[in-house]
Amino acid sequence: MISAAASLGHYFFYLLPGLGLYALWFGLTPRHLVGLRIAILLLGFILLRDVMTPLQFWSLGPGAQIGFIANPLVLAGLGLLSLGTLACLARIAPELWALVVWERRGWLVGLALGLFAGLALGLPLRLHAGIGLEQASGSWLLGMALLALGGNALEEVLFRGLLQGHLEQACEPWRAALLSALAFAACHGFLALSVTGVGWPVLLFTLLEGLVCAGLRLRHGVLAATAAHATVIWLIAVPM
Incomplete structure (x- = not known):
């Protein structure tokens, strides 16, 4: 518990100068400049994600697998921080939050199709990398599930909810x-x-994954895209 709190605290304070600049930039940008405000949020998310590599929270492993820190409490904490960020975004920027289309044609159908798409993308990669359940404990798998859900919900809200929703107002x-x-x-x-x-x-895979998630968002909403993205990441994750 102490080790997890120390790791998360180090992560937060390491990010603080950059996040402070992004927050100031976002706060001072007029609300009617919707595209710029979304771009600022995307850049802030990239900082949150990419700084995890030098801090050794995750790394790209051999084959198609992604290694994540072995401490399940750190994983769970990162997932909860992502969900907390979403809650803050909904509160401070309701005009952007209104762009998020959570479901179309029924949330249960979208969730099922998202899980199926995630399995179709992630399972072949898992088999190719030779990832077995014996490589991780139950607590690690649960922590990883929370990170996959929270982290990818944040990413999908930004890319498929805000960006795609905003673009739909200007083009087909x-x-x-x-x-x-x-x-x-x-x-x-x-x-x-x-x-x-x-x-x-990485670019080829993320383009394919992006096309799948964007298509799911178009037909079934952000919930379906989140289910697909989270499933893929959970399937190819291994403890470092």
């Missing part, structure tokens, strides 16, 4: 979905080419 829905997927892959560019050095495989 299919074009908004395509732009959302391209933006999602492009925003992994620094991670792929600098932070990890893995390169084009």
